[in-house]
Amino acid sequence: MDKMEKIISKDGTPIAYEHSGAGPPLILVHGTAASHARWATILPTLRQHFSVYAVDRRGRGESGDANAYTIEREFEDIAAVVDSIGGQVNLLGHSYGAVCSLEAALLTRNIRKMVLYEPPMPLAGFQIYPEGIIERLQALLDAGDREGVVVTFLREVVKMPSSELALFQAQPAWSARVAAAHTIPREIRAHERYRFEPERFKDMSTPTLLLLGGESPPFMKASVEAVNAALPNSRISVMPGQQHIAMSTAPELFLREVIGFLVE
DSSP: OOOEEEOTTTSSSHHHHHHEEEESSEEEETTOOGGGGGGGHHHHHHHHHHHEEEEOOOTTTOOOOOOOOHHHHHHHHHHHHHHHOOSSSEEEETHHHHHHHHTTTOOSOOEEEEEEEEEOOTTTTTOOOOOOOHHHHHHHHHTTOOOHHHHHHHHHHHOOOOOHHHHHHHSSTHHHHHHHTTTHHHHHHHHHHOOOOOOGTTTTTOOEEEETTTTTTHHHHHHHHHHHHHOTEEEEEEETTTSSSSHHHHHHHHHHHHHHHHHH
């Protein structure tokens, strides 16, 4: 049975991860409305190639939390996991988790290669979040409709098609998403305050693969292109016909991109 292990982040919060497989270390960082369970469909293949550390970000699963939330603590969490392993590790971040992974790369020298799947960067000219979405999500949460929080977020923010949403709801990880519903409003608030400053990454030489769904919304494409322009050693790979969850909708394609880049 795969075991959950914990490290202590910079602010004293316990951060848990599921450790399985053998080979070079690979850390997986999930996005909003998820937990380490979101990788379940591709984990069996990944652990044939890597020693995998699938993180529960703070506030969900077996990880702890703090009284106050800031996105900067999330950056420190990922850097702490990286540095706890020893030596050079690979890092794969999805969505909000990709933002955390990118920022963590400025806090540690121990990242060998990095894969970032559609990190959503607040950019001029693009509105990621509909007007009033935080208030509506908070109202659903206050009313005890945790599933409504997750569904509304996926429909209105992620722009997830009904077919993908149905696939999500049928997966074992759905219950963990609902359990973590309370983390969604706070992450949106923090993300709206976050500022992507390209000049901060001008000296970051970590080889980076940026994954983009061919059918993803325009703001995702703009975000990926902005990150690519900021990084000295990166490239974009477009996954045809995919949007934001190719690891669920096209796992073989996703795995081919990730493994091909990390083992080359």
